[in-house]
Amino acid sequence: MRSSETDLQTGSSALSLSEIQSAIDNKTKPLGALGEIETLAAQIANIQQTLTPQADTCRLTIFAADHGMALAGVSAFPQAVTRQMVFNFLTEGAAANVFARSVGAEIQVVDAGVCGDPIIDERLLQKRIGNGTANAIERPAMTPDQVRSALASGSALGHDGNEAVACFGEMGIGNTSSASLVAAKVLGLPVTEITGRGTGLDDDGLQRKSALLEIAATRTDAQLDAKAALQEYGGFEIAMMTGAMLGAAAAGKIVIVDGFIASAAALAASRIAPESRANMVFAHQSAEAGHARILDALEARPLLQLNMRLGEGTGALLAFPLVRAAADMLRDMASFESAGVSGPA
Numbered sequence: 001m002r003s004s005e006t007d008l009q010t011g012s013s014a015l016s017l018s019e020i021q022s023a024i025d026n027k028t029k030p031l032g033a034l035g036e037i038e039t040l041a042a043q044i045a046n047i048q049q050t051l052t053p054q055a056d057t058c059r060l061t062i063f064a065a066d067h068g069m070a071l072a073g074v075s076a077f078p079q080a081v082t083r084q085m086v087f088n089f090l091t092e093g094a095a096a097n098v099f100a101r102s103v104g105a106e107i108q109v110v111d112a113g114v115c116g117d118p119i120i121d122e123r124l125l126q127k128r129i130g131n132g133t134a135n136a137i138e139r140p141a142m143t144p145d146q147v148r149s150a151l152a153s154g155s156a157l158g159h160d161g162n163e164a165v166a167c168f169g170e171m172g173i174g175n176t177s178s179a180s181l182v183a184a185k186v187l188g189l190p191v192t193e194i195t196g197r198g199t200g201l202d203d204d205g206l207q208r209k210s211a212l213l214e215i216a217a218t219r220t221d222a223q224l225d226a227k228a229a230l231q232e233y234g235g236f237e238i239a240m241m242t243g244a245m246l247g248a249a250a251a252g253k254i255v256i257v258d259g260f261i262a263s264a265a266a267l268a269a270s271r272i273a274p275e276s277r278a279n280m281v282f283a284h285q286s287a288e289a290g291h292a293r294i295l296d297a298l299e300a301r302p303l304l305q306l307n308m309r310l311g312e313g314t315g316a317l318l319a320f321p322l323v324r325a326a327a328d329m330l331r332d333m334a335s336f337e338s339a340g341v342s343g344p345a
């Protein structure tokens, strides 16, 4: 094995990007022929600080919570669906459960603040911040204490576990409204530029949602810092996911960011701790209007374009095999030298 292919994690000097790139370039393939998988492999090597990375183990954490705004009519579905879907996750019937089985990922479901009595079920992690958020059209969604608690619980969950890859998903009727407002305020953009149909509003529904979100946006300054944006407009699940992304990144995990709502959380996380951005892999571009704006702001190139807009972490789970393959490629693929293959003429 060439010295540049040995595990450099134990050494005191950091593995440089040029060492990583030359290890990738020395694999038995034309230069750059594995395209975005090479970029991904380089990112993983940089996160793990090794030329023999591994991304075999994956856990999806789904954060569920309700939104006061949902009662104002910003979604095509009733608020009760959040709670009903929690039971669907627990009985393993949701898309996220099916995809997790398909790719060999573990799932944990977290009640971050679903409306109604606390759900007592040993399969559910109870981290309730409240009984749904306040209606952010009229007042701050959360108290400063609630934001702090949500970020802290999320951070502990992100740190928890030994999996190499952390996927985060969400479930919350009304949370595209919350995510649009959080992202708009962090970016200083008019909220209408990142407002979409969510679960499937028709034209009238979209007009109504846009008008309500504009009213919500006018309550506060045009631009807010990430914590203030979460307090004014965030959902408990979005704030907890933000904390989880920060915790997982600090713990050295690869963080796969799912769709529109998860990207709003990733944006907040990257503003709170800019170094967390290096650990984020963007799974897909959601069909939700406005996702591209958030991805652009994060300078993110998503791996997949599947016209999906489900959430739950479904896109992140589908991207996991690509992440695992990228790590496998760098770790296991022969170099020109080791395989005795001639380089370019």
Ligand SMILES: O=C(O)c1ccc[n+]([C@@H]2O[C@H](COP(=O)([O-])O)[C@@H](O)[C@H]2O)c1
Pocket (backbone or CB within 6 Å): 074, 075, 076, 077, 170, 171, 172, 173, 174, 175, 176, 177, 197, 198, 199, 200, 258, 259, 260, 261, 262, 286, 287, 288, 308, 309, 310, 311, 312
């Ligand atoms: O992740 C996405 O890109 C995405 C886009 C649109 C909708 N969703 C999901 O739909 C729900 C929110 O939609 P809505 O219309 O109730 O705001 C919530 O449970 C999300 O998981 C998710």
Ligand SMILES: Cc1cc2nc[nH]c2cc1C
Pocket (backbone or CB within 6 Å): 077, 081, 085, 170, 171, 172, 199, 310, 311, 312
């Ligand atoms: C049925 C349903 C499932 C979901 N999963 C994530 N968001 C959702 C929204 C609805 C409405």
